[in-house]
Amino acid sequence: MSIVLRAASADTAPALLLRPWCEGDIPALLAAYRDPVLRQWTRHPLTTTADARGFLRRSRQGWAAQRRFSFAVCEPTGDGERLVAHVLLKEFVPGREHAELGYWTVAGARGRGVAARATVAVTEWAFTRFGAAGLTRLELLHQIDNPASCRVAEKSGFAFQEVLPARPPFPRDGHRHVRHRS
Template structure:
């Protein structure tokens, strides 16, 4: 389990692998039309939630994709506020990709960049050869640009549309802090 420490404006966030008992919270998060707009694989039924959770466990066990449920602790339990995923990890690979979504009630509070930063730091610490993480999003999603920048991911380029993405996209990147070969002008 990872912890994103409390800040002046945010409580502590807990980040952990998905569990079977997260199904109802996952389905509730996907009832949001904004989240549905940006996802390719919505989770709207119990069967879809079971498939999602089983795949998340398999991916974690395989060591190439790590999905974190992001939770905000409360006195009577925890509320699901986001997901952050580290994907395309390969043994000795120098680059991988991150992605995320934020549940509607948590948007605009800094949850996504805070959780994304925690997973980014974990990834660079856990995978010795990892030098760069990319964050990709569609060009018409300015909120994702703001999250990327707040989490230290610098804009790199516009990517042309290609299936399954119907629109051009942005690539943002963040480099391992110890990487002295970080390209000139790239953010850390």
């Protein structure tokens, strides 16, 4: 299955193209994971081409199973597109009212509203696509010491819900943010 979303901002920010990951994304994916800030917040860093291919395989399997939807977020350039972020809808189960949303942003795109705009686009897509299957709530989780993720959640319309205690594999307490289908 393939879907293309466009997330445009009313201001001068460039449009974002959200699409499933593809083989040609491997170099940009590996470059993104060389960022120490991204590596700090991820449980499974990608360091080799084999790691990246595994990521792509799991992404394709998630789409095929209709349970996990991983989007490459790109900005158009004069000669193609540039990877700026990743947004993931995970733990979707038909008939269950909630699923989880996650994201990361490449170093050069941080602070420009990319993650928030892409998160809003995937949130709206998820509620439109899966509302009839029972999806009424999306949750966004992050560690308590990640204020940038907290800002993205709030800018994306995810209200702070509660502090969650640390539990493996997460070493620190976290925040749960929630957005309900309107």
